Amino acid sequence: MLRACVIGWPVEHSRSPIIHRYWLAKYGIDGAYDKEAVAPDALAEFLGSLKRCGYVGANVTLPHKEAALAAARVADEAAVTIGAANTLWLGLDGDLHAANTDAYGFMRNIDAEAPQWNEGLDAVMVLGAGGAARAVLFGLIEAGVPRILLANRTRARADALAKVFGPSIEVIDWEKRSEALGACGALINTTSLGMTGQAPLDIDLAALPADAVVTDIVYNPLETKLLSEARARGLTAVDGLGMLLHQAVPGFERWFGVRPEVTPELKAHVVATL
Numbered sequence: 001m002l003r004a005c006v007i008g009w010p011v012e013h014s015r016s017p018i019i020h021r022y023w024l025a026k027y028g029i030d031g032a033y034d035k036e037a038v039a040p041d042a043l044a045e046f047l048g049s050l051k052r053c054g055y056v057g058a059n060v061t062l063p064h065k066e067a068a069l070a071a072a073r074v075a076d077e078a079a080v081t082i083g084a085a086n087t088l089w090l091g092l093d094g095d096l097h098a099a100n101t102d103a104y105g106f107m108r109n110i111d112a113e114a115p116q117w118n119e120g121l122d123a124v125m126v127l128g129a130g131g132a133a134r135a136v137l138f139g140l141i142e143a144g145v146p147r148i149l150l151a152n153r154t155r156a157r158a159d160a161l162a163k164v165f166g167p168s169i170e171v172i173d174w175e176k177r178s179e180a181l182g183a184c185g186a187l188i189n190t191t192s193l194g195m196t197g198q199a200p201l202d203i204d205l206a207a208l209p210a211d212a213v214v215t216d217i218v219y220n221p222l223e224t225k226l227l228s229e230a231r232a233r234g235l236t237a238v239d240g241l242g243m244l245l246h247q248a249v250p251g252f253e254r255w256f257g258v259r260p261e262v263t264p265e266l267k268a269h270v271v272a273t274l
């Protein structure tokens with residue numbers, strides 16, 4: 001039996017088991033996907049014993065994403081640039097390999113839900129400068145977006161990201177986020193604002209062009225205030241759950257040998273647990 005797991009601290013909240021167990025059942029694979037609560041000071045030892053524990057690989061969630069990258073012997077370009085890994089597997093040589101599939105998940109989701117999002121696109125706006133923003137910026141730049149306006153409450157964090165990700169990033173003041181939307185074909189919220197228990201994201205969408213796409217990486221609730229305001233204006237709104245579903249695809253394929261599909265049935269299955 002092939003076994004994988006998600007490693008976190010805490011790990012109880014992780015939705016990854018719901019996704020991977022759904023696919024294991026759907027494709028009739030003799031496999032398992034467990035939750036492993038591992039404290040930060042025990043991570044290196046745990047990763048060193050993955051094989052002994054019977055695992056072919058793992059997902060990594062907070063707070064281990066940076067440490068997992070550091071522990072890996074081989075890492076893909078996304079993980080190195082983003083500075084964090086979310087997917088691990090053991091190579092034939094037993095070495096630990098790391099990838100970051102968050103950028104892939106974000107891009108596949110927006111491509112699937114709003115296929116025209118980058119037609120004739122000049123600029124997009126990204127809100128936030130945390131780990132999620134790094135993944136989104138990597139994906140957007142790889143997709144060839146020419147200009148990215150980046151706004152974060154703490155401007156210094158956005159300035160630091162502009163240094164890492166280069167000249168396509170133009171940092172703007174957090175207070176200017178609404179007025180700068182006129183130039184943007186897409187707006188992407190990567191902050192935690194709008195999440196259950198947090199304040200909503202306060203932004204005036206009036207300046208956005210009529211064909212703009214608004215996407216939120218928050219998926220709890222699925223329909224954030226940002227997304228319902230976008231829909232009310234007739235804009236295309238893309239929720240954050242699809243990113244979570246798509247980022248799981250490469251890991252599942254790597255561990256279990258089948259490339260799984262992201263379907264409306266899977267989405268409904270996960271939504272029922274939110």
Ligand code: ATR
Pocket residue numbers: 127128129130131132133152153154155157190191192193199
């Ligand atoms: P993640 O790794 O999930 O992206 P993070 O690094 O904690 O998480 O980043 C959270 C993001 O939400 C940051 O951009 C943060 O802004 P700061 O860099 O100024 O902290 C943003 N954020 C959280 N609460 C916010 C608030 N009340 N107003 C504006 N931005 C907020």
